[in-house]
Amino acid sequence: MRDSGVKELNLGTMRSAKSAQLIMKGYSLDEQGKKVLTFKPEMDTRDGAFVVSRALPIERRATIVPQESDGSIMSSMTWAENPDVILIDELQFFTIPQIEKLAEISLTYDVDIFTYGLMLSYNGKMFEPIKRALECGFKMKTIDMSCDHCNNDATHHTLYIDGMLQIDGEAINVENTKDKTQVYESVCYSCFQRAIDVYEMNKIDHTNKK
Ligand SMILES: [Zn+2]
Structure with a gap:
């Protein structure tokens, strides 16, 4: 049986110029x-039938x-x-059957x-299609970028809507640049956990004041 070709999974955080x-x-x-051949998921509709980067x-x-x-x-x-x-592009927005089709x-x-x-x-969880791609033998490579708050490598994302940290909810949330109140950050694990701690503390304060 012949060798199959290269299967590479390049993972980076938001604004890492993927x-x-x-x-x-x-x-x-x-x-x-x-x-x-270049493919992108329907869920990423911002730029129509093009892959676009602000960096290029x-x-x-x-x-x-x-x-x-x-x-x-x-x-x-x-x-x-x-x-x-x-x-x-944007492999996390493909579906599991589509990932299996690629494999x-x-x-x-x-x-x-x-x-x-x-x-x-x-929400700190791995996208299921990414997990499936790794299970299907895609080799992971990382695109490094610094945390928005410190010098560690960014691995996580935080999402703020109207200044409020979002910790639950839909895993998939396409960045909408028209909605100015929706802010994503690319952060390291330690800054991610700190944001959650602050959120939890504010919640307790709020409850006590009632
Ligand atoms: Zn950090």
């Missing part, structure tokens, strides 16, 4: 004359994978176009797959 890395990777592959002047056209589909658009396009490389593609076709995404949601 999409910029995808765009640069795609650019150099294009320059080498390699055939590349160029953008990259991408095929949107519909949320309700099993991801067979990825296998049918791979079959039809025989790419050397598949690039995937199947890696076994069926001679293609390298480079994916980019977030590991942890603002």
Whole structure:
């Protein structure tokens, strides 16, 4: 049996320039004359059928994978176009069946797959599709960035809505830049826990004052 191609999972926090890395990777592959397919999830609708990064002047056209589909658009396009490389943005917003479809593609076709995404949601839990990708043999690489508050590497996210820390709720919350009251931070574990401690303390204060 032949070796399957590279399956890479590049994980970084918000504003760690993940999409910029995808765009640069795609650019150099294009320059080498390699055939590349780029996909993004339907849930990330901010930039339409493009991967966009605030860090770069160029953008990259991408095929949107519909949320309700099993991801067979990825296998049918791979079959039809025989790419050397598949690039995937915002992997955390794909579904479990779509992740499994990607794993199947890696076994069926001679293609390298480079994916980019977030590991942890603002509730401190790993995104299930990311977990499934690791279970399916994707090799984790990290895109390092400093914590917004100290010099540690950022690993976690905090979400503030109208200044209030959000600790429960939907794991998936697409950043909406139009909504100015919604603020995400990329933080280290220690700053993440400190934010939760402050939240809990304020809650107790509030209860005592009643
Ligand atoms: Zn920190």
